[in-house]
Amino acid sequence: MGEVEKTFIGGLHEKLIEEKVIDESQLDPDFPKLIRKYGGKDVMTCLQCGNCTGVCPISLKIDYKTRNIIKCCQFGLKKYTLGTRWVCATCYRCYEHCPADLNPAEVMIALRHIAVREGIIPPFIKTAVTNLVKYGQSVKPDPEIDKIRKELGLGNIGVEHPEFGKVIREIGVLIRATKYDKLIGIQEEVKT
Amino acid sequence: MTAPAPQEKDTSSPKSKGELPSTARPRIGVFVCHCGSNIAGVVNCGEVRTAAEKFGDVVVAKENKYTCSDVGQEEIIKAIKEHKIDRVVVAACSPRLHEPTFRKCIQQAGLNPYLLHMVNIREQCSWVHSHEKGKATEKATSLIRMGVAKAAKLEALEAREVPVEPTSLVIGGGVAGIQAALDLANMGFKVYMVESQPSIGGKMAQLDKTFPTGDCAICILAPKMVELSRNTNITLLSYSEVEEVKGYIGSYEVKVRRKTRFVHEDKCVGCGLCAEVCPIKVDNEFDLGFGQRRAIYVPFPQAVPLKYTIDKEHCTYFKTGKCLLCVKACSNDAIDHKMEDEIVNIKVGTIIVATGYDAYVPMKKGVYRYWEYDNVITALELERLLNASGPTGGHLIRPSDGQVPKKVAFIQCVGSRNKKIGNNYCSRVCCMYAIKNAQIIKEHEPDTEIAIYYNDIRAFGKGFEELYHRIREEYQVEFIRGRPAKLSQNPQTKAIKIRAEETLLNAITEREFDLVVLSTGLLPSEGSKRIGKILSLTTSPDGFFAEAHPKLRPVDTAMDGIFIAGCAQGPKDIPDSIAQAKAAASSAAAPMFARKVTVEPLTAFVNEDLCTGCALCMELCPYGAPEMVQGSKGGTKAHVIEALCHGCGTCAASCPQKAIITRQFTDEQIYSELQAALVHGKSASGKKRAEVEVS
Numbered sequence: 090m091g092e093v094e095k096t097f098i099g100g101l102h103e104k105l106i107e108e109k110v111i112d113e114s115q116l117d118p119d120f121p122k123l124i125r126k127y128g129g130k131d132v133m134t135c136l137q138c139g140n141c142t143g144v145c146p147i148s149l150k151i152d153y154k155t156r157n158i159i160k161c162c163q164f165g166l167k168k169y170t171l172g173t174r175w176v177c178a179t180c181y182r183c184y185e186h187c188p189a190d191l192n193p194a195e196v197m198i199a200l201r202h203i204a205v206r207e208g209i210i211p212p213f214i215k216t217a218v219t220n221l222v223k224y225g226q227s228v229k230p231d232p233e234i235d236k237i238r239k240e241l242g243l244g245n246i247g248v249e250h251p252e253f254g255k256v257i258r259e260i261g262v263l264i265r266a267t268k269y270d271k272l273i274g275i276q277e278e279v280k281t
Numbered sequence: 282m283t284a285p286a287p288q289e290k291d292t293s294s295p296k297s298k299g300e301l302p303s304t305a306r307p308r309i310g311v312f313v314c315h316c317g318s319n320i321a322g323v324v325n326c327g328e329v330r331t332a333a334e335k336f337g338d339v340v341v342a343k344e345n346k347y348t349c350s351d352v353g354q355e356e357i358i359k360a361i362k363e364h365k366i367d368r369v370v371v372a373a374c375s376p377r378l379h380e381p382t383f384r385k386c387i388q389q390a391g392l393n394p395y396l397l398h399m400v401n402i403r404e405q406c407s408w409v410h411s412h413e414k415g416k417a418t419e420k421a422t423s424l425i426r427m428g429v430a431k432a433a434k435l436e437a438l439e440a441r442e443v444p445v446e447p448t449s450l451v452i453g454g455g456v457a458g459i460q461a462a463l464d465l466a467n468m469g470f471k472v473y474m475v476e477s478q479p480s481i482g483g484k485m486a487q488l489d490k491t492f493p494t495g496d497c498a499i500c501i502l503a504p505k506m507v508e509l510s511r512n513t514n515i516t517l518l519s520y521s522e523v524e525e526v527k528g529y530i531g532s533y534e535v536k537v538r539r540k541t542r543f544v545h546e547d548k549c550v551g552c553g554l555c556a557e558v559c560p561i562k563v564d565n566e567f568d569l570g571f572g573q574r575r576a577i578y579v580p581f582p583q584a585v586p587l588k589y590t591i592d593k594e595h596c597t598y599f600k601t602g603k604c605l606l607c608v609k610a611c612s613n614d615a616i617d618h619k620m621e622d623e624i625v626n627i628k629v630g631t632i633i634v635a636t637g638y639d640a641y642v643p644m645k646k647g648v649y650r651y652w653e654y655d656n657v658i659t660a661l662e663l664e665r666l667l668n669a670s671g672p673t674g675g676h677l678i679r680p681s682d683g684q685v686p687k688k689v690a691f692i693q694c695v696g697s698r699n700k701k702i703g704n705n706y707c708s709r710v711c712c713m714y715a716i717k718n719a720q721i722i723k724e725h726e727p728d729t730e731i732a733i734y735y736n737d738i739r740a741f742g743k744g745f746e747e748l749y750h751r752i753r754e755e756y757q758v759e760f761i762r763g764r765p766a767k768l769s770q771n772p773q774t775k776a777i778k779i780r781a782e783e784t785l786l787n788a789i790t791e792r793e794f795d796l797v798v799l800s801t802g803l804l805p806s807e808g809s810k811r812i813g814k815i816l817s818l819t820t821s822p823d824g825f826f827a828e829a830h831p832k833l834r835p836v837d838t839a840m841d842g843i844f845i846a847g848c849a850q851g852p853k854d855i856p857d858s859i860a861q862a863k864a865a866a867s868s869a870a871a872p873m874f875a876r877k878v879t880v881e882p883l884t885a886f887v888n889e890d891l892c893t894g895c896a897l898c899m900e901l902c903p904y905g906a907p908e909m910v911q912g913s914k915g916g917t918k919a920h921v922i923e924a925l926c927h928g929c930g931t932c933a934a935s936c937p938q939k940a941i942i943t944r945q946f947t948d949e950q951i952y953s954e955l956q957a958a959l960v961h962g963k964s965a966s967g968k969k970r971a972e973v974e975v976s
Contacts, residue, residue, distance in 0.1 A: 134700075136736060136737075138736045138764035139764055139766075139781065139783075139784040140763075140765075140766055140782075142784075142789065143763070143765065143766020143767065143782045143789060144767065148782075148789060149789060154782070154787070154789075156782060157787065186648065186766065188694070188699040188764065189700055190700035190701055
C-alpha cells in the first residue's frame with residue numbers, strides 16, 4: 090500500500106494512504122467461469138462466513154486470507170488473487186469445514202493454473218522444476234543434507250543408485266512432452 | 282369401507298350425457314394466451330393462432346393477453362354462444378393453476394366443464410425454451426395440434442359429491458395443533474387430537490420466553506392447553522400414535538394406538554403421591570437431560586392431561602417383578618401394571634397435520650465438540666436452564682461446575698445453511714432466539730459479557746429489528762461476523778476458547794468463554810416422516826411437508842382434506858405457526874360446513890367383458906381402490922371404488938387386458954394426441970402420411 094505525503098494549509102503534515110477506489114475496469118465478471126474451467130468449484134456459492142480462514146494453518150502469516158481471495162474471485166479482482174496463493178499447502182481443511190461445500194483449496198490450485206498462464210510465476214517454482222528435471226527431486230542435493238541425515242541415522246537418498254539416472258531421464262521426457270518446461274519458462278535451464 | 286355409492290350410471294357411460302349425436306363433428310375453439318409476456322415474449326402467439334385455425338374441427342381460434350382475466354373468459358363464453366363450439370382448448374399455463382377457472386367458465390356458457398382441454402405452453406414451452414423462440418413457436422403449435430386432437434375425443438363427465446363427516450383429526454399437540462383444534466372446536470366441529478407424548482404443549486412448552494416481546498412461553502401456552510382439555514368438542518388422545526389412515530376427503534378412517542400409561546386416565550388425579558415413592562430416578566427428556574424425573578412421571582408441572590405415566594423401560598416392576606410402591610401409594614387405585622395398548626378407530630372428514638420439528642443435534646465429529654465439552658450446549662438446553670420451572674429454577678449455570686458463567690458466546694447457523702450436512706435452508710428462528718436469550722441472560726446477570734458469532738442476522742418480523750437494535754445498544758451484546766473455526770477447552774477451568782475470523786475486521790480472533798451456546802436449527806421431526814408415509818404426503822427438498830402451492834395454497838397438501846400447520850411445513854416462529862394453524866382450521870372447516878365436497882370424476886373404471894380377474898390392479902394401486910367382485914355375468918372381476926380412486930392411471934397402464942380405462946385419459950384420447958404429433962412430424966419431413974400403430 091503506497092503512502093503519499095501531504096501538507097495541509099496551516100502546515101499540518103501527514104502521511105496518508107494512496108487514494109484507491111476499485112472501479113469496474115479492475116473487475117472481471119467472467120473470472121469465476123475461468124476458475125471453474127481450471128477445476129475450482131463455483132466461487133459464487135461462498136457466503137463469506139470466514140470458516141476457511143479460521144481453520145487455515147497459514148492464514149495468520151498472510152495478508153490476503155482464504156476468505157478474501159474467494160471474495161476477490163467473486164468480483165474478478167485478478168490483481169489481488171494471482172499473487173498470494175502459492176503458500177496454500179492444499180491441506181483441504183477449508184474444504185472440510187466449508188458450509189457452502191465450496192473447495193477453497195481447489196480454487197487456489199485453479200488460481201495457480203491461471204497465474205502461470207498469465208506469466209505470473211514465483212521464482213521458487215522455476216527453481217523447483219529445474220531441480221526436478223536435473224536431479225529428479227525438487228530440492229537440490231546438498232552435502233549439508235547428507236550430513237544431517239547421517240546424524241539422524243538415515244541412509245543416503247539414493248541418487249547414486251544406477252537406476253536413478255533412468256528415472257531422471259524419464260522425468261525430463263514427461264516434462265518436455267507435456268510442454269511444462271515451456272509453460273513455466275525453464276526451457277533454457279533444462280536443455281540437454 | 283362405508284364409501285357412498287359411486288354414481289356409476291352417470292360416470293361410466295359418459296355418452297349418455299354427451300350433448301352431441303355421435304355423427305356430428307365436434308366444433309372446437311382454441312384460445313391462445315399471451316400470459317403478459319410470459320408466453321408471448323418467447324412464442325409468436327399470432328403465428329400459433331393462425332396455424333391453429335387450420336387444424337381439423339377448429340371453428341374459431343383467438344388470442345388474449347390474459348385468458349384467465351374477466352375479458353378473456355368473456356371471450357370464451359361469447360365464442361361458445363356465437364360459434365356454437367362444444368369443445369374448448371385453452372393454450373396457456375399448467376392445468377394445475379387454471380383448469381378449475383376455465384371449467385367454471387365454460388360451465389357458465391352451458392358446456393359440460395369436462396369438455397375442456399388445457400395445453401401448457403408456458404411451463405412446458407416458453408419458460409423452458411426461452412432462448413429458442415422459433416422452435417418454441419413450433420413446439421407450441423405442435424402441442425396445440427395434439428390438444429385439439431384430444432379435445433375432439435373428449436367426453437362429458439359429471440362431478441360427484443361425497444358427504445363430509447363434520448369431525449376433524451389434528452395430529453400433533455404443539456402450539457399449532459392446539460390452535461387448530463381450538464378453532465375447529467369453537468366453530469362447533471368435533472375434533473380428535475392425537476399427541477405422541479404424555480402431554481400436549483410440544484416444543485413451545487420447553488421454551489423460556491418468546492421473542493420479540495419476552496412473554497413467558499408456558500404462561501401464554503398453558504391456558505390454551507387447559508382450554509383444549511376442557512373443550513367438550515375435543516377428544517384428546519395423548520400418548521397415542523396414528524397407525525393407519527384409510528379413505529378420502531369426507532370420510533377418513535383412522536386407527537389410533539393408545540400407548541398404555543399403566544395408569545388409568547379416568548382415575549388418576551395427578552396428585553403425584555406415586556412419584557414421591559418411586560425409587561427410580563432417570564434423566565428427564567423434557568429438560569434434555571439436565572433435570573431428573575421418576576419412572577412414574579409427568580414431564581412438566583403444567584402437563585395436560587395431568588396424568589402420570591410409567592416409563593416401562595426404567596420401572597423396577599417390569600425388570601424384576603417386584604416394587605409396586607406406586608400402587609400402594611395411589612389412593613385412587615389408578616395404577617395397573619398389566620394394562621395394554623388400546624386401538625381406537627375413529628372416522629373423520631378432514632385431517633390437520635401439525636407434527637412439528639426436531640432440534641438439530643450437532644454431530645459427534647463436528648468441530649463444535651458438543652459431545653465432548655460440558656460447557657458447549659444447544660439452544661434448547663439453554664432454554665431449559667433459563668426456564669423458571671426448569672432444572673435450575675431459572676438460574677443460568679455452567680454444566681461443568683455449576684458456576685454462573687461470566688462470558689457467554691452464541692454460535693449461529695449450527696445445522697442450518699450448511700450444504701455439507703445437507704441442510705441448505707435457514708431455520709428462521711435461531712437469530713431471534715439467540716438475541717432473545719442474550720437479553721434474558723443480561724437481565725439475570727447484567728455483568729455477563731455476551732458475544733454472538735453470526736453470518737447474517739435475519740430480523741425480518743414485526744418488532745424483530747427493534748429488538749436487534751436494543752440488544753446492541755442497551756445491552757451491549759457484541760456481534761462478531763464469522764463462523765467459528767475451532768473450539769478448544771482449557772483443561773483446568775473448562776473454559777472454551779473460540780478461534781474465528783472476524784470477517785469485518787479481516788483478522789483472526791481467539792477468545793475464551795465460560796459457556797458456548799450452539800444455535801441449532803430445526804429439522805423435520807421423526808414423527809413427521811412416519812405420518813408422511815401413512816398419509817402419502819409429499820415433502821419439499823428440505824424434508825418438510827410440501828404445501829399444494831407455495832403462494833396460493835400454503836396450508837393445503839396434494840391430498841384433498843389433509844392440511845398442514847406449523848413447523849411440519851417448514852421452520853417458523855410461534856406467531857407464524859398460530860397464523861398457519863388458524864388458516865388450516867378455516868380451510869378444513871370449509872368442506873365440513875358444506876357437509877359435502879365435489880370430487881373429480883377423473884377416475885378409472887373396469888370393462889367387465891375384458892377383465893380376467895388377474896388382480897394385478899389391486900396389487901399396484903397406491904390407494905387401494907380396486908376390489909375383486911362377482912361379475913354380473915359371473916366370474917371374478919375387478920371393480921374400482923371410485924371414492925378411493927385418484928385417477929393416477931397406474932391400473933389402466935398396467936392392465937394386460939386393457940380392461941381398465943381412466944376417464945379423460947382414455948387410450949383413444951392419448952393415441953389421438955400421439956397421432957397428431959407423429960403424423961405431422963412425418964409429413965414435414967416429406968414422407969407419406971404414416972400409419973401410426975395404435976395397439
